[in-house]
Amino acid sequence: MVEVDEVDSEDSSCNPEETDNDSCNASDYSDYDSKELEVLAKERKRTINDKFFEYKELHRFMTFKDIAKARRFISLHALANGYNLAIKKNSKRFRVVCQNVCNFFCLISGEKNCSGVSVKTLMGKHKCDDPCGNYKVSATTLAYYFKEKLQAKPKYKIKDIRVDLKIAFNINASFRKCKRAKRMIWEKMEGSFCDDYKKLVGYTNSLLESKVGSDVSLKVLLIEEKRQLLRMYICFDALKFKAGLRPFIGLDGTFLKGKAKGQLLCVLGQDSINYIYPIAWAIVHKECKATWLWFVKLLQQSLSLNNGEGITLILDMQKELAGIPCPHAIKELLYKESDPREEIHWWYTKEAYLLTYHSKLQPVSGPKLWKIDPAEAIELPPWVTLAGRPPTTRKRDKD
Incomplete structure (x- = not known):
């Protein structure tokens, strides 16, 4: 049986005396040609790991799905190698230069025959030694890197994030930057969590169709x-x-x-x-x-x-x-x-x-x-104040 009832606030209340106390689904690629499908396939093969092995190398004619994917790759490439890269961009293309004494230069722009972008120009070699002042280690990049770790370990502390960055990439990220990255991850996770509630009626109907x-x-x-x-x-x-x-x-x-x-x-x-x-x-x-x-x-x-x-x-x-x-x-x-x-x-x-x-x-x-x-669409349940006096002392986790 399925009931989707709309009740008022009085029916939802209990009298005081009664109280006891992001996915891996396949996308629809029907609108892409063979070259665009090849670009998408290369993008999907890149995985996140502790050392960013898939983002170590940058070579000429490397292709990306769009400008946003290319910018993210450059940010992770800088993090993986400890390069101090800066992006000078416009709407259709962007240039990448090194903030240090290196003569590194990279130009990424769109393709003529497909919607993807690729590396058009790649010149110079890096001679950077100190990655501690890495410009491209932004909060957005750190959020993308630590997303899966925070999902698996919700009590992942900011000081542990800084230690892991130092061990993996020899980078001294500030406490505020790591805190912003953690907040970005939580906000994105909570947003997707709220979206799932909007699908409850569809989930209910699907249950009854498949489970007679x-x-x-x-x-x-x-x-x-x-x-x-x-x-x-x-x-x-x-x-x-x-x-x-x-x-x-x-x-x-x-x-x-x-x-x-x-x-x-x-x-x-x-x-x-x-x-x-x-x-x-x-x-x-x-x-x-x-x-x-x-x-x-x-x-x-x-x-x-x-x-x-x-x-x-x-x-x-x-x-x-x-x-x-x-x-x-x-x-x-x-x-x-x-x-x-x-x-x-x-x-x-x-x-x-x-x-x-x-x-x-x-x-x-x-x-x-x-x-x-x-x-x-359904939103989160209403907030309910529990019976009894609220605690006055903070519950601290053991170190």
């Missing part, structure tokens, strides 16, 4: 003509309660951190060999009785629980359940000429395991195939 029998509920809060995510519930048909699962259901919730705040509510089961089995989950703006009742009601409909006969609801899934005889018991059974396999519980049989995992989780089509209507 799945349950999806989406509630939208309408405030001053702005549509904000209020609640979202997902229960895939392949993950619904199976005969091979133990008759236990665990409910829990946790805070969401980062740009979008809220609560993640989840329902977990336990398979035949005591492994955690995800059943359903939901995103809510706040954890309270109203959101929990909404979540449990949808769960009851998805799993056909009726009044919950035969199901135990628990909050702690960490306790293990016994079912296999210990080695001493097996030894005693063998001594009495009994088959130990007859004393093993049915949950540990192959039949129980196959009953749990016989369903297949079908893939979902990519964002390019989603039907996205700009009028249905």
Whole structure:
């Protein structure tokens, strides 16, 4: 089931007494000729690594997709080699000269028969020794270099960025420049993060098209003509309660951190060999009785629980359940000429395991195939002030 409801602010609130407390998709190259495709292919082969090996060399007739790509290559080329290069540009071409005593000169301009640009003139050799005052080590260049590292390690500190630059390129970048680069990365990441929320309706429709029998509920809060995510519930048909699962259901919730705040509510089961089995989950703006009742009601409909006969609801899934005889018991059974396999519980049989995992989780089509209507774009959930007194001391990370 799919619900895209527009509710007012009163329906989204919980009473105080209720409160418990960038992609790798392929581009469409149909409008390019063979020469332009060759330029694009060379651009895609260049990768980012610690030493910028793909950006070390600059030779005549090297081609680029456009002026912006060429300027970025020159910036990374200067960083990789420690050159103090300056770009003198206009809209269609630009010249690159060395700021030191070198007679290096490079001219990059457009091609006649295609939309790409190439190195037309390359003269002189570098004699630079000290890269510490590298002019082209801008915040933009550093942001491009450290983007993947910051994504993999969000707590990447500025002092670590400066140390890594010194080790890799022998460059003393200022603290303010590294701070600007880190801020640029975060702003770009948060922007793409907000854009994903605008595709939630398309994602919801895609889920139902590819996963028949799945349950999806989406509630939208309408405030001053702005549509904000209020609640979202997902229960895939392949993950619904199976005969091979133990008759236990665990409910829990946790805070969401980062740009979008809220609560993640989840329902977990336990398979035949005591492994955690995800059943359903939901995103809510706040954890309270109203959101929990909404979540449990949808769960009851998805799993056909009726009044919950035969199901135990628990909050702690960490306790293990016994079912296999210990080695001493097996030894005693063998001594009495009994088959130990007859004393093993049915949950540990192959039949129980196959009953749990016989369903297949079908893939979902990519964002390019989603039907996205700009009028249905959704923004981040509303900010909710948590109950209780806010902390007064700053939480510092250990060095």
